[in-house]
Amino acid sequence: MNITWDADLYEKKFDYIRRYGADLVELLDAPAGSAVLDLGCGNGALTEVLRERGYRVMGLDSSPELLAAAQKNHEDIRFLRGDARDFVLDDTVDAVFSNAVFHWIDREDQDKMLNSVFQALKPGGQFVFEFGGHGNNALIHAALEKEFRQFGYEYHIPFYFPTIGEYAGRLERAGFKVTYAILFPRPTELFSDSGMADWIRMFVKTPFLGVTPEDREGIIEGAVERLRYPLEQDGTWYADYVRLRMKAVKE
Numbered sequence: 001m002n003i004t005w006d007a008d009l010y011e012k013k014f015d016y017i018r019r020y021g022a023d024l025v026e027l028l029d030a031p032a033g034s035a036v037l038d039l040g041c042g043n044g045a046l047t048e049v050l051r052e053r054g055y056r057v058m059g060l061d062s063s064p065e066l067l068a069a070a071q072k073n074h075e076d077i078r079f080l081r082g083d084a085r086d087f088v089l090d091d092t093v094d095a096v097f098s099n100a101v102f103h104w105i106d107r108e109d110q111d112k113m114l115n116s117v118f119q120a121l122k123p124g125g126q127f128v129f130e131f132g133g134h135g136n137n138a139l140i141h142a143a144l145e146k147e148f149r150q151f152g153y154e155y156h157i158p159f160y161f162p163t164i165g166e167y168a169g170r171l172e173r174a175g176f177k178v179t180y181a182i183l184f185p186r187p188t189e190l191f192s193d194s195g196m197a198d199w200i201r202m203f204v205k206t207p208f209l210g211v212t213p214e215d216r217e218g219i220i221e222g223a224v225e226r227l228r229y230p231l232e233q234d235g236t237w238y239a240d241y242v243r244l245r246m247k248a249v250k251e
């Protein structure tokens, strides 16, 4: 999926992506000095956390906007432009790390991406990642689907949210041994009065292609009202995130 990101907005309002990703870093137990690729590094915030843990890091992302922000904030880290589905590194690495990226990759491109990761790793290399798992944002997408229908449009969830079983199968077919897997709910506070509307505007792009600007606003307003009861508490919005967190090793 090709998306033009607003790097400023991403940093200011969606900073939880970095904060929640920080404990994922703990799953990596490579020795200090190991070469680690942050796949889909975005603005480089977690690449920096990995570096602080003593790894030799490198970030790869397809978004020129986010890469420019990453390079500006972390001048001495090497950031590369590339596509997670199809990348080749000059040298293999000891670990590949990725947070909140793989749900953006279409189901039919997932195996290609896993093969690229496999090729990028040294034998024994670790692959640690987290992304949206089965049931992620189910309430949000159900509300959007109802509103799209009311306005006469069809809605398709524009993300890939697999179960543990489905993803473990893909990893094993790509040659990995799965050593850790968990699917867990993680309600996530959204930091603004218009938190849910901002979230929808930031992340739900392709379903709105072909929707008129007036209908788009009506759909967002309607979805926000539908979501107020389950996802707003005392003026604070929460998104119904479900994370799939896994670790696998290249045998």
Ligand code: BEZ
Binding pocket: 100, 103, 131, 132, 133, 136, 159, 203, 241
């Ligand atoms: C996620 O991190 O699960 C996610 C973020 C934005 C859109 C879809 C999923």
